[in-house]
Amino acid sequence: MNPVLTAEGLTLGYGADPVVEGLDLTVSEGEFTVVVGPNGCGKSTLLKALGRVNRPVAGRVLLHGTDIRAQRAKAVARALALLPQSPVAPEGITVRALAARGRFPYHTLLRQWSPEDEAAVDRALELTGTAELADAHVGALSGGQRQRAWVAMVLAQDTGVVLLDEPTTYLDIAHQYELLELFAGLHRAGRTVVAVLHDLAQAARYATRLVLMHGGRVVADGSPGEVLTSERMGEVFGLACDVVPDPRTGTPLVIPHERS
């Protein structure tokens, strides 16, 4: 497997108490990696560092073998896209205009729009099922539609790697699965996807590889079945539970014990 994104000895955060310390991780081409872990374990911080948003205190991130900080920001943004947790939709922007913002890394001073931009935006709207909403204002959309519009923006960036920071938060269960199916489709179509998710059942169901973080370190890394064991749930989350196979997919499902 071709390594796409590599973290080497990554330390993130400030001062004496870093959020992430000495972390090594390699994401290979075509993986759907899901990063899970308790609140404050550093998973979002790690994702931002992988996306060139956070500057590491120590260590480095390699994208296709080259330090991400040694490459031009726009060149990185043509290979790697990041959807942060709470992006801001500019007032009065339409879905199409929002998706078009994803083309920024391809623009130059005088050439700020091209037929390729056009085609990429059309494809992104198509893939996310937002083509019918293209002229709607983002502010007027439902939560699920709005999140799909943001995903359209990220897809318009037309990158091989897509990083998603808790993309299903605040959505109802139907919209959560709708989005996860969309990400699974992107993965099947050949994109490398790295997502931070809170819901372990969803993570186990869609990930080809699960990375479990705790206290700024990776404590388990492998297939969902290898990573999600009841012992680890106890160690990492302090949760007594059984792990049973999902009746539909056979992926691990965490069933907490009641506290008596």
Add this chain to the structure above:
Amino acid sequence: MNPDRLPSRPPARRRPPVLRLGPVALPVGPRSLLWCALTLAAVAGAAVATLALGDLGISPARIPAVVAGAGEGTEAFVFDRLRGPRLAVALGAGAALGLSGALFQSVTRNPLGSPDVIGLGAGAGAGAAFVALVLPGTVPVPLGALAGAFLAMLVVYTATGTGLRHPGRLIVAGIGVAAMAQAFTHFVVSVMARDQAGVLSAYINGSLNARSWEHAAIVWAAVSAAVPLLLYLSGPVAVNEMGDELADALGAAAGRTRTLAVVLSVLLSAAAVAVAGPIAFVALTAPQIARRLSGAPGPNLALSALVGALLLVAADLAVQHLPIGEGLPVGIFTLAFGGVYLGYLLVREWRKGVL
């Protein structure tokens, strides 16, 4: 094709609007272009009216010849000494204020994050007054305005404790900075020019009375120098509106973009204040009007500049020809109308829970 067979198809997709000029391709909508053209026409109309109205007015038929330098007698005098420089300063300062406001509001992601609301204009006015009255002839007035504007900006930035992020804090800090700057201006003017109410008003509110071609040259040089930078910044500034993380992820370097935009905004405001005084609320209202006209997100730089020029020329026309007091500084007029708009914005933002 039989339309009955296509009931569930989505409506024909509208192409994103693009302005193409040779190798240049900019995403500018037809609605923006239309309003730019209409505003430009209105600016031209107001400019002609400025030159033509009143007792000393140049007949509209003669204006092209007079502007070209073929004027004679009174009309040449009126153009060269009285109305020409005044008009040129109004156009340049209005455009500079419109651009300055558009940049600052876009960077702070809030209409209230405007140079005139946060005390930048007042700071520039204090700097200009100090240099013009206390150190006459030693330091150029524009430098004084620039120093004052940067100082005000710096105080606001540190006083909020959160930089430019929180609009509520920006406004409160801005009120304080503006009050201090105006007190300083009052002090300087009453010590140095105690008998001249007109001078005080010009430094506190801004005025276009008795402008010269040098004033026009200063503000137009600033606006022209800003154009390439504005072209460069228009893309990153628009992307920055979506939040720092996303801007960084898109390769737009959020921090650098913000710094550049703020510095350019301060420069443009200072240039306008240096030649016309701290004229209030053009920087606040022009970008807001431009946004509503174009219906487009982003900073709407070109339209903001045009609307700013139109507002200032129209306001100046009004103070010159409405029976509300001859020689009234234009800044008092914009203050009165802009204040109402600021009130409206404050209420709206408060209801939205932003403040």
